[in-house]
Amino acid sequence: MLTKRVIACLDVDAGRVVKGVHFADLRDAGDPAELAPAYSRSGADEIILLDISAANQKRSTLLEIVRKTAQHLFVPFTVGGGIRSLNDATAVFDAGADKIAVNSAALENPALISQIARRYGSQAVVVAVDAKSSFTLRGNYEVWACGGKQSTGKEVLAWVRETEDRGAGEILLTSIDRDGTGDGFDCELTARVAVAVRIPVIASGGAGNACHFVQVFKEGKADAALAASVFHYGINTLSGLKQELALAGLPVRWPC
Amino acid sequence: MIAILDYDAGNLASVKKAVEYLGYPCVVTSDPLEVERADKILLPGVGHFSATSNLEARGLSAVVRNAMSREIPLLGICLGMQWMFESSEEAPEVLGLAWFRGQCQRFPDRIKVPHVGWNQLRVRNTGRLFQNIPSGTFMYFTHSYWAPVVECTTAECEYGTAFSAGVERGSLFGVQFHPEKSGDPGLTLLRNFCEL
Numbered sequence: 073m074l075t076k077r078v079i080a081c082l083d084v085d086a087g088r089v090v091k092g093v094h095f096a097d098l099r100d101a102g103d104p105a106e107l108a109p110a111y112s113r114s115g116a117d118e119i120i121l122l123d124i125s126a127a128n129q130k131r132s133t134l135l136e137i138v139r140k141t142a143q144h145l146f147v148p149f150t151v152g153g154g155i156r157s158l159n160d161a162t163a164v165f166d167a168g169a170d171k172i173a174v175n176s177a178a179l180e181n182p183a184l185i186s187q188i189a190r191r192y193g194s195q196a197v198v199v200a201v202d203a204k205s206s207f208t209l210r211g212n213y214e215v216w217a218c219g220g221k222q223s224t225g226k227e228v229l230a231w232v233r234e235t236e237d238r239g240a241g242e243i244l245l246t247s248i249d250r251d252g253t254g255d256g257f258d259c260e261l262t263a264r265v266a267v268a269v270r271i272p273v274i275a276s277g278g279a280g281n282a283c284h285f286v287q288v289f290k291e292g293k294a295d296a297a298l299a300a301s302v303f304h305y306g307i308n309t310l311s312g313l314k315q316e317l318a319l320a321g322l323p324v325r326w327p328c
Numbered sequence: 329m330i331a332i333l334d335y336d337a338g339n340l341a342s343v344k345k346a347v348e349y350l351g352y353p354c355v356v357t358s359d360p361l362e363v364e365r366a367d368k369i370l371l372p373g374v375g376h377f378s379a380t381s382n383l384e385a386r387g388l389s390a391v392v393r394n395a396m397s398r399e400i401p402l403l404g405i406c407l408g409m410q411w412m413f414e415s416s417e418e419a420p421e422v423l424g425l426a427w428f429r430g431q432c433q434r435f436p437d438r439i440k441v442p443h444v445g446w447n448q449l450r451v452r453n454t455g456r457l458f459q460n461i462p463s464g465t466f467m468y469f470t471h472s473y474w475a476p477v478v479e480c481t482t483a484e485c486e487y488g489t490a491f492s493a494g495v496e497r498g499s500l501f502g503v504q505f506h507p508e509k510s511g512d513p514g515l516t517l518l519r520n521f522c523e524l
Contacts, residue, residue, distance in 0.1 A: 073447065073448065073486070074443065074445050074446075074447045074469075074487055075445060075446045075447065075466065076445075077445050077446065112511065117445070117446055142342070142345070143345065144349065146346060146349075146508060146509060146510070146511055146512075146514060146515060147468065147509055147510075147511055148468060148470075148509050166341070168341055168342065168345070170342060170509065192374075192375070193374050193375040193376070194442065194472075195374060195442050195444065195470040195471070195472075196374070241442060241444070241470075242444065270437075270440055270441060271440060271441070271442070272440055272442075272444050272445070295440065295444070295445070296445070325446040325466045328446075328466060328511065
């Protein structure tokens with residue numbers, strides 16, 4: 073049976089991991105090239121590296137980090153942050169990424185999704201969607217751009233369907249309301265998106281404990297769940313989390 | 329030397345990295361002469377079935393067929409395995425190598441496509457490729473089309489339907505999953521191939 077995936081996210085600023093350093097019981101390495109294989113050994117099904125550096129001049133640094141991180145990593149590896157063109161994507165793939173994640177650039181220029189999908193296949197294109205509940209959209213969710221700083225007026229379900237039509241292979245759905253709270257994933261948002269599209273949905277934002285993962289897989293109908301800083305709040309290791317998910321009757325890769 | 333065939337079908341770097349990590353010399357190439365000298369051939373590939381027509385265009389199909397008749401071990405990964413079948417619904421006008429019977433088909437609409445993630449194998453016949461890889465092992469898959477279960481199927485997987493996860497006949501091998509992305513079990517499988 074296809075398993076539910078647990079994805080470890082490395083938020084990287086200027087070459088160092090800035091969140092989630094307790095994922096694998098490590099005392100800060102901070103170095104993504106050390107953390108990624110460690111997460112993989114302790115049970116992460118996939119690694120996502122998000123470059124949250126604001127400045128574009130750090131691109132060459134990022135590519136070097138991607139190269140080093142991918143060197144000894146033998147699980148799927150997604151890279152996102154600042155990918156604005158097919159050329160940017162090519163550079164990241166050449167550095168060793170298996171998939172790229174696009175967000176703001178896809179909102180500005182939705183054709184970018186199909187350009188990358190045509191060249192590398194849909195399975196290599198993750199569209200990251202940052203969603204926030206909205207009064208103006210009457211209880212629906214709105215898509216935000218630029219790391220959750222810029223309103224777009226777009227309704228989430230319309231946008232995810234469009235990205236699917238344009239060739240997105242997966243949706244990385246982050247709840248801005250829940251992100252960093254540890255209060256649990258937004259299961260309602262996740263379920264709405266998961267039934268609206270026919271591509272896998274990765275839930276993100278709000279993970280605080282193992283129960284939250286169980287909920288988002290069961291109620292939220294998520295195909296995968298991502299977390300970065302969750303292990304500050306009580307779960308010590310990824311392997312412990314995988315064990316708990318297996319005990320809850322969820323199909324997970326455990327033992328792995 | 330292991331030749332990793334470059335035919336513009338996705339990212340070959342990860343396969344090369346894994347083979348190098350295991351300590352076997354390899355080269356990514358689209359040069360027919362270089363492929364002819366190789367003692368093993370890896371046919372990776374993600375992407376559209378029509379990309380396999382690049383193999384024809386680059387004169388690689390003939391070299392691959394020739395290698396097969398010389399019993400040079402060949403491992404097709406993902407699209408590379410599907411190419412070893414007769415054809416695919418994805419690009420019906422493009423012919424496969426027809427080393428294995430049947431047509432690759434798209435997963436049904438009632439389930440999510442692509443099939444992405446870790447799924448378990450049912451090993452029917454260990455053969456040479458699945459040594460030390462028991463039934464129940466998880467491997468990483470990402471594909472929208474599936475190859476049918478045939479006589480030469482060594483491992484099956486299930487997603488909406490049972491399909492070929494591994495095939496083997498003589499010196500011909502194919503896997504639908506990505507061993508280079510499947511952690512330790514995937515590396516074990518690649519080592520089995522490199523050691524042939």
